[in-house]
Structures are given as C-alpha cells and as structure tokens.
Amino acid sequence: MRPRFHPRLINGPFDDPGLYIPFLFENRAVLCDLGDIYALSPKDILKISHVFVTHTHMDHFIGFDRLLRLFLGREKQLSVYGPQGFLKNAEGKLAGYAWNLVENYKYRLTLELTEVHSDLLITKTYHCRDKFFAREKTAERAFNGVLREEAGFRVYGVILDHNLPCLGFSIHEDFMSILCERASMLWDLKPAPGCRDSSKPCIARLIRIRILKLKSKVNAKKNNSSSENSPRKLR
Numbered sequence: 001m002r003p004r005f006h007p008r009l010i011n012g013p014f015d016d017p018g019l020y021i022p023f024l025f026e027n028r029a030v031l032c033d034l035g036d037i038y039a040l041s042p043k044d045i046l047k048i049s050h051v052f053v054t055h056t057h058m059d060h061f062i063g064f065d066r067l068l069r070l071f072l073g074r075e076k077q078l079s080v081y082g083p084q085g086f087l088k089n090a091e092g093k094l095a096g097y098a099w100n101l102v103e104n105y106k107y108r109l110t111l112e113l114t115e116v117h118s119d120l121l122i123t124k125t126y127h128c129r130d131k132f133f134a135r136e137k138t139a140e141r142a143f144n145g146v147l148r149e150e151a152g153f154r155v156y157g158v159i160l161d162h163n164l165p166c167l168g169f170s171i172h173e174d175f176m177s178i179l180c181e182r183a184s185m186l187w188d189l190k191p192a193p194g195c196r197d198s199s200k201p202c203i204a205r206l207i208r209i210r211i212l213k214l215k216s217k218v219n220a221k222k223n224n225s226s227s228e229n230s231p232r233k234l235r
C-alpha cells in the first residue's frame, strides 16, 4: 500500500529548514518547521492544516508571516505547535501588524496555537474577527508525548535542548486504519450494527473475509483453467 505522507524538503541543505508533508489524494498537508517557505506555491501552502515548529530562531520561524498573509481572509483554521515561549513569540508577531480592517472580512481565519511543555500543552485561540487578540480561555491538557492524533496518523513530540527548549517530531502512519478506510470505501463495507466505537477491528474482519473470498475465487479460476489446458486423456 502506498504511504499517505509524501514529505519533501522545501529548501536546500544550507537554506532555512522546512519539511512539507502533503497527504496522498487529499487536499491537505502538514509542515515541520517554518523557515523561508517562498519556494512553496500558495496552493501548497493553503493545504497546510498543522504546523510543528521546533523553535523560534529566525531561520525556523520567519515563514509565519508568509503563512499568515496567505491564510488571512479565508475561512480556515490553522493549528501551530511550538516549544516553551512559543505563545509569546507568536503573539509578538501578531502584535506587529494593524488589524483595524479585519472586522470587514467575510471569511475569517482562526489560529490555534499550542505551546508544548514537558507535561502540559497550553492552547490559545486567536480569531481574525478579534484582531488576533486571544479572548477565549486558555486550554490546558496533559502532554503524554502525543501532539496530534487522528484516524490514520499520530504526531509525537519530544523536548530537546538547543540552548533553549526545542521540539523534535515524529509522524507515524496507522496503516491498518488507512487500509480499513480505503477498503471500506472501495467495497462499501460498514461496521456491524453492534460495533459502535471501535469500527476498525470490525471493518478489518470484513476485509479479511472479502480477501479470503477473492482468493478462493482466484484459486477456483486457476484450477479450472489448468484442468482445461491439461492434455485430454485418451479413451
């Protein structure tokens, strides 16, 4: 099965870092690090749903402005994760512009920024209509190593030392979930009536049954054709 993620470096080895990860057959991507992203087309940038920033040295974070510029005026939500001190740095960038015209925008961007601490994730939400001033209550949840979890993949984060808190990321695909999703679409498989929360094992069972049926059909065909091709017995 082809992987869902197709990562590529945005720039050369001596330029600002950035790993662009588009999702196969989906109008979606995630981004690791946010340096100079001008090599990405606006179309590719607008596919980004989540950004994972290792730290806020300029070469890793200067792309925030480009990202914001393209998302502004669109009905989108963008989630950005960064290390301790990230909220202050991102708020500093947001505070660097005048927002007196944004209340007239028809399509309004929402930024969801998450600061990663050793045992805590602190999330603040910034609406374009509020001139990117965080009015909603700050949300906190325990951090167990997982930054983002969805059907089909998980993003893990770990805190590293770079003379300041710095994040390392790893993205894991759940092939069984993807297989179930694609096969259930292809064969129109539905979980059994009693199977409410965990449809994955149920669908996986249906897939196994379907594959066994297909195998037995193929074997039956093979047997038929080999018996047709075998030399006829002389009578």
Ligand SMILES: [Zn+2]
Pocket (backbone or CB within 6 Å): 055, 057, 162
């Ligand atoms: Zn650095």
